[in-house]
Amino acid sequence: SHTSHDFTNPLTLLNASAQQGGVESGTRRKVKRLLSFQRYCHDSRLLRGLVPCAPGSLHFLDDDYLGQAAHMLSKVGTWNFDIFLFDRLTNGNSLVTLMCHLFNVYDLVHHFQLDMVKLHRFLGMVQEDYHSHNPYHNAVHAADVTQAMYCYLKEPRLAEQLSPLDVFLGLMAAAAHDVDHPGVNQPFLIKTKHHLASLYQNTSVLESHHWRSTVGMLRESGLLSHLQDIEQQLGSLILATDISRQNEFLLTFREHLDNQDLDLQLASHRHFILQIALKCADVCNPCRVWELSRQWSERVCEEFYRQGDLERQFDLEISPLCNQQADSVPAVQIGFISYIAEPLFEEWQRFTEPSALSRTMLGHLHKNKACWSSRRCAPSSPGTRTDSPDEEPGPEAGDEEGEDTP
Ligand SMILES: [Zn+2]
Numbered sequence: 001s002h003t004s005h006d007f008t009n010p011l012t013l014l015n016a017s018a019q020q021g022g023v024e025s026g027t028r029r030k031v032k033r034l035l036s037f038q039r040y041c042h043d044s045r046l047l048r049g050l051v052p053c054a055p056g057s058l059h060f061l062d063d064d065y066l067g068q069a070a071h072m073l074s075k076v077g078t079w080n081f082d083i084f085l086f087d088r089l090t091n092g093n094s095l096v097t098l099m100c101h102l103f104n105v106y107d108l109v110h111h112f113q114l115d116m117v118k119l120h121r122f123l124g125m126v127q128e129d130y131h132s133h134n135p136y137h138n139a140v141h142a143a144d145v146t147q148a149m150y151c152y153l154k155e156p157r158l159a160e161q162l163s164p165l166d167v168f169l170g171l172m173a174a175a176a177h178d179v180d181h182p183g184v185n186q187p188f189l190i191k192t193k194h195h196l197a198s199l200y201q202n203t204s205v206l207e208s209h210h211w212r213s214t215v216g217m218l219r220e221s222g223l224l225s226h227l228q229d230i231e232q233q234l235g236s237l238i239l240a241t242d243i244s245r246q247n248e249f250l251l252t253f254r255e256h257l258d259n260q261d262l263d264l265q266l267a268s269h270r271h272f273i274l275q276i277a278l279k280c281a282d283v284c285n286p287c288r289v290w291e292l293s294r295q296w297s298e299r300v301c302e303e304f305y306r307q308g309d310l311e312r313q314f315d316l317e318i319s320p321l322c323n324q325q326a327d328s329v330p331a332v333q334i335g336f337i338s339y340i341a342e343p344l345f346e347e348w349q350r351f352t353e354p355s356a357l358s359r360t361m362l363g364h365l366h367k368n369k370a371c372w373s374s375r376r377c378a379p380s381s382p383g384t385r386t387d388s389p390d391e392e393p394g395p396e397a398g399d400e401e402g403e404d405t406p
Contacts, residue, residue, distance in 0.1 A: 137181035173237035287361035
């Protein structure tokens with residue numbers, strides 16, 4: 001209803017709304033986003049430096065933090081990329097900054113004739129719709145998954161076969177795959193009769209919501225109004241991250257590898273591999289170097305425990321993994337690695353071999369699993385949620401891949 005207004009100027013928008021008899025919630029939401037986006041653009045000389053110009057325009061950045069962030073972006077394809085540091089250096093804008101950079105790397109703006117203002121508006125909305133108070137499912141997780149996805153898209157087995165549309169969909173799905181995540185899981189939404197659970201009939205409730213939210217923001221921004229068929233494909237990718245469908249995907253993947261019948265000339269097979277790649281990116285925490293991996297482990301358990309606290313508070317049965325007294329961080333991690341991550345990455349290694357990255361990832365996974373195992377046996381300090389600063393394996397030198405840039 002406000003399409004004729006100049007959305008680039010929040011004051012115009014506010015005035016227009018006032019003339020129409022008050023700011024309704026949809027408009028207020030737009031204004032909030034717009035102000036946040038403008039604040040972001042104003043703050044972020046990095047973004048302004050990166051976006052309108054070709055790559056290589058980084059040199060004019062002089063500020064310390066932004067210079068360091070720009071330096072990090074030059075190594076965005078390395079597996080030990082520290083997304084937590086990058087998020088601090090970009091003042092909480094890791095997702096938008098990373099996506100803009102990767103869109104430049106692949107020249108997607110030009111290829112798909114994207115409107116820069118609409119792209120910024122969309123990415124700003126996505127980043128902002130992640131809940132920053134979630135310990136785990138926040139915009140930094142989305143940026144982390146996007147960075148991992150980029151590493152997987154660069155796998156030699158894959159890179160040459162991918163079309164610009166594949167790359168575009170892979171990055172977009174990674175960035176948006178958990179948007180507006182409430183910080184509780186599907187069983188919680190079902191047993192508390194949350195409206196999302198009935199809306200999506202108790203099936204892939206969260207993933208459906210992430211997808212439909214993304215579609216809403218795409219339409220609101222008008223980013224892809226000149227393109228067809230994107231929404232369904234994004235949905236198919238995002239819905240693949242439903243962990244309850246893990247076995248279904250794993251078995252299909254294994255069957256393809258056993259039969260050696262994957263043909264990446266076929267769009268449908270590339271789409272399947274994108275689904276698998278996104279699933280890998282989503283659960284790749286145990287494959288990161290210990291110091292990063294440990295932080296994600298603590299964050300995800302903190303989010304589980306908060307759900308458990310809520311369940312206790314409302315006299316609901318405490319969900320598996322959510323009981324801080326019974327489910328220690330090492331126990332949760334060992335289970336997750338053994339049943340989810342390890343089987344998937346073993347197949348991913350088969351698919352990508354010979355791959356230096358897959359070797360590195362499985363190396364970290366095994367070390368991290370051993371580390372959690374030794375901690376599970378050790379007596380834990382009661383009553384604390386954070387890890388004690390005891391012995392930790394230092395970063396191993398020499399087993400990372402080179403600092404390759406695309
Ligand atoms: Zn996720």
